[in-house]
Amino acid sequence: MGLGDKAKHLAEEAEGKVKEAKGKLTDDEAKEAEGKAQQSSANLKQAGDDAKDAFKK
Structure with a gap:
């Protein structure tokens, strides 16, 4: 999996945490x-x- 996809998924998780906190x-x-x-x-x-x-490995 590309690093871009991993970064997007981490960002999505962080956004969810922010929404939950709000x-x-x-x-x-x-x-x-x-x-x-x-x-x-x-x-x-x-x-x-x-x-x-x-x-893949």
Whole structure:
């Protein structure tokens, strides 16, 4: 997997953490849930990247 994809997925995870934190600060449960979902999505993509890298070796 390219470094660009890995960087995008890490950025997506960080953005999700920010959304989650904003949701907690403002008591916005929808925003908090959206942030958690975004983090989960990014983590799945990162796991896929890792699996693809493992098979290349």
